[in-house]
Amino acid sequence: MKQLLDFLPLIIFFAVYKFADIYIASGALIVATSIQLIITYYLYRKVEKMLLVTFAMVTVFGTLTILLHDENFIKWKVTFIYILFAGILAGSQLMNRSVIKSMLGKEMVVPDLVWKRVTWYWAAFFLACAIGNIYVAFNLPLETWVNFKVFGLTALSLINTVLTIVYLFRYLPEEQKKDD
Incomplete structure (x- = not known):
């Protein structure tokens, strides 16, 4: 289950990119990583620091990608x-x-x-x-x-x-x- 959770945002990013574009895929990556964080906490009652750092970077860089269209x-x-x-x-x-x-x-x-x-x-x-x-x-x-x-x-x-x-x-x- 944990391995699927680890790859879920990446799979969603790729699928959305293939059907839409990099900007929508970046938004999907932010949402998917947020969901990953919530599910991980719900299942294990803790979140690894690496996931928190990844979430922060995905949110910052993904948001900049969308807002600046770059x-x-x-x-x-x-x-x-x-x-x-x-x-x-x-x-x-x-x-x-x-x-x-x-x-x-x-x-x-x-x-x-x-x-x-x-x-x-x-x-x-x-x-x-x-x-x-x-x-x-x-x-x-x-x-x-x-x-x-x-x-x-x-x-x-x-x-x-x-x-x-x-x-x-x-x-x-x-x-x-x-x-x-």
Whole structure:
């Protein structure tokens, strides 16, 4: 259920874009993210900070896109979110407090050096996604950017999640591997 909730705004954005335009799709994204926030709170009685940050950015950049009738704002939203995530991960690692370890460290016990590598890897990945988004958003047609955002960045994130799990699994103690 949670995975469907995570992808719902993206699916709605894409569908509305295909049947309407970027401005109506931006409005639909704001509404869908609002609904996602409400449903998440209703089901789990809490909302993750990442969802709140995403909601705020979607609302600000989506509203600017609609009010100023300028598609560039919604394109920049993606870049800013990825830069923010990269910055949070890099900053947490520089303070020796890996955000990824704090999220997954209870389920997966691996050496701190492994958490450090994974954190830096994801920070670099998010930075690369931000740079890739800038290139595609401002050098290729809008249609290409929408497809890249919806399918390309989503697929890259899923692939990197699987690669991270495989990498982490290599360092799990044998008794923890048997429990999984």
